[in-house]
Amino acid sequence: MIWTYLFVFVSSFLNGVFSFLPTVTSLPTIFGIDLDAQLTGAVGVLNDIGTYYWPIRDLFIAVGFFLTYKVLMLVLKLFLGSRAP
Amino acid sequence: MRKHAWKLSVLAGIISFALPALASASVLFTWPSYSGGSASINTDGTYNLTGVSDIILENDQSGSTSGGGGIDGTFPYDNLNNTLYANYGATTTSGWVCFTVSGAGGSPCGTDPTWRVYWSGSVSGYASSSLPGFKISTTTIASSTPTHTEIVSVTPVNGSTIATSTTATIGAIVWVDPNQWTQDLSNNLGPYTLTIQVIPATAAQVAAVPSAVQSLYPKYTFTVENAGYSYFSTTTDASDPGTYQMQTEFTKSQTWYGQIFNFLSFGTVSGGNILDATSTSFNANRSLIGTLLSASTTAMIQQLFASSTASFATLSNECIPGLGFDIGGCFALIFIPDTNALGAWLSLFKNQFLSYAPWGYATRFITILTTSATSSSPVISLTFPVGSYGHTTDTNTFSINMDSSMQAGSALLNGVTSTWNGNTQNIQQILEGPIDTIIGITLLIYIAMDIMGTFDKERRRPKEKLR
Numbered sequence: 130m131i132w133t134y135l136f137v138f139v140s141s142f143l144n145g146v147f148s149f150l151p152t153v154t155s156l157p158t159i160f161g162i163d164l165d166a167q168l169t170g171a172v173g174v175l176n177d178i179g180t181y182y183w184p185i186r187d188l189f190i191a192v193g194f195f196l197t198y199k200v201l202m203l204v205l206k207l208f209l210g211s212r213a214p
Numbered sequence: 215m216r217k218h219a220w221k222l223s224v225l226a227g228i229i230s231f232a233l234p235a236l237a238s239a240s241v242l243f244t245w246p247s248y249s250g251g252s253a254s255i256n257t258d259g260t261y262n263l264t265g266v267s268d269i270i271l272e273n274d275q276s277g278s279t280s281g282g283g284g285i286d287g288t289f290p291y292d293n294l295n296n297t298l299y300a301n302y303g304a305t306t307t308s309g310w311v312c313f314t315v316s317g318a319g320g321s322p323c324g325t326d327p328t329w330r331v332y333w334s335g336s337v338s339g340y341a342s343s344s345l346p347g348f349k350i351s352t353t354t355i356a357s358s359t360p361t362h363t364e365i366v367s368v369t370p371v372n373g374s375t376i377a378t379s380t381t382a383t384i385g386a387i388v389w390v391d392p393n394q395w396t397q398d399l400s401n402n403l404g405p406y407t408l409t410i411q412v413i414p415a416t417a418a419q420v421a422a423v424p425s426a427v428q429s430l431y432p433k434y435t436f437t438v439e440n441a442g443y444s445y446f447s448t449t450t451d452a453s454d455p456g457t458y459q460m461q462t463e464f465t466k467s468q469t470w471y472g473q474i475f476n477f478l479s480f481g482t483v484s485g486g487n488i489l490d491a492t493s494t495s496f497n498a499n500r501s502l503i504g505t506l507l508s509a510s511t512t513a514m515i516q517q518l519f520a521s522s523t524a525s526f527a528t529l530s531n532e533c534i535p536g537l538g539f540d541i542g543g544c545f546a547l548i549f550i551p552d553t554n555a556l557g558a559w560l561s562l563f564k565n566q567f568l569s570y571a572p573w574g575y576a577t578r579f580i581t582i583l584t585t586s587a588t589s590s591s592p593v594i595s596l597t598f599p600v601g602s603y604g605h606t607t608d609t610n611t612f613s614i615n616m617d618s619s620m621q622a623g624s625a626l627l628n629g630v631t632s633t634w635n636g637n638t639q640n641i642q643q644i645l646e647g648p649i650d651t652i653i654g655i656t657l658l659i660y661i662a663m664d665i666m667g668t669f670d671k672e673r674r675r676p677k678e679k680l681r
Contacts, residue, residue, distance in 0.1 A: 136559045143567045152566075153574030156582075168582050173589025177617070180588060181624035183642055187650055191657045193583045198661055200576045207573065 385447030591616035
């Protein structure tokens with residue numbers, strides 16, 4: 130319960146402090162190219178290929194996992210600077 | 215005083231929590247009323263017999279459990295089940311039990327004026343009476359005497375649940391028919407042997423344990439050296455939560471031909487020396503905090519987060535003395551996070567904080583990458599002119615439906631099968647495990663190297679020459 134309250138406190142604090150920032154719901158359109166739609170379609174095709182060829186699907190999952198890790202590290206670096214691992 | 219009130223409340227809660235546990239491990243000794251005058255009883259009442267394995271009756275006051283010309287009767291006491299196993303006859307005096315003990319000197323039911331009850335084990339003590347007899351609360355005495363040599367009971371009882379422990383108590387009560395005992399001793403088939411083996415059910419099915427698995431776990435052996443009841447106990451490792459199979463075997467020595475058969479590996483032929491055998495099971499569960507640490511979720515905590523009203527009621531019951539106080543549950547409620555609540559918080563954190571610009575673009579990018587939705591692959595078409603260049607307007611078009619092609623290719627690939635050890639498997643079933651393992655290990659190594667800064671030239675430590 131203490132941990133939950135701590136989590137809720139931290140997230141509420143961060144949500145409140147940065148609430149002036151806009152919320153991103155989709156990727157931007159650059160030079161007429163809707164990056165969000167194109168990336169969604171491309172990933173959908175890769176997922177489609179993955180349903181037929183499982184090594185591609187597993188590689189894709191691994192790449193997604195690694196990119197998630199990189200984003201988390203970027204966020205950490207943004208807030209912690211040189212103290213980030 | 216007011217600021218210390220909560221400490222007193224907690225202390226009272228602990229006491230109210232602990233007292234029933236202490237009382238459950240005690241046995242009541244009382245002495246029969248004596249109409250001739252006031253009773254002279256040294257230590258009468260309820261005794262905590264935790265750790266006691268035997269109760270010894272003797273009709274002298276020598277302070278010893280043997281000798282002195284008195285009657286020595288030893289009866290096993292199962293303190294876990296709070297049961298005394300004793301041969302006793304009818305209740306001959308109002309409300310008190312007359313024990314039948316072998317040896318000279320008479321009976322507790324007789325007129326011998328002084329009696330002592332000793333108990334031994336990891337703790338010892340005695341109570342004595344100058345009255346002709348005594349009684350032990352009949353609720354603590356086995357209800358009947360067996361009629362043949364057998365394993366009377368085992369500890370833990372079949373199907374029971376104990377707390378995980380590296381020193382879990384296991385034991386068994388056996389009863390030996392005095393006539394059979396005498397006969398077997400004269401035929402050199404004694405003393406008897408009791409063996410207990412505890413095997414985790416994860417290592418074998420409860421119904422049948424292969425001998426190769428049996429040899430991996432210790433087998434505790436006890437020697438039965440007297441007729442009547444005998445109680446044996448020891449400790450074993452049951453630290454992993456789960457089901458344990460407990461095999462208890464009661465045997466007598468083998469005959470000479472049985473030993474020869476056994477030497478020739480015809481063990482099943484010479485199995486006539488088994489007096490009794492049981493196969494029981496018990497469950498080992500972690501304590502409340504341990505369970506919560508492993509599963510990190512219980513209905514109680516889920517209820518706590520599901521409804522503030524129910525949460526407060528649950529918290530009250532767990533943390534306030536007098537309302538089902540449980541110190542473990544109270545601490546667990548306070549300190550251990552719930553998986554569902556944690557997941558809900560992470561989801562909220564992702565949907566709000568991580569979605570703010572500019573890092574929200576990275577989050578959106580990852581969200582798209584990790585989606586499982588599929589899109590139909592495009593149909594690739596190629597149109598080209600038919601005939602001589604510059605002299606024709608006819609065209610022809612080739613279309614490749616990637617979905618159909620990949621589906622056919624996948625079917626062809628998975629149609630290649632191989633049979634090994636009676637199992638027919640396709641390429642995916644054979645190779646998916648190893649390939650996934652390679653991908654997973656590569657990913658972990660790559661992330662580890664990234665964290666250690668192997669790819670960062672600025673953070674890479676300069677190489678030093680070995681001197």
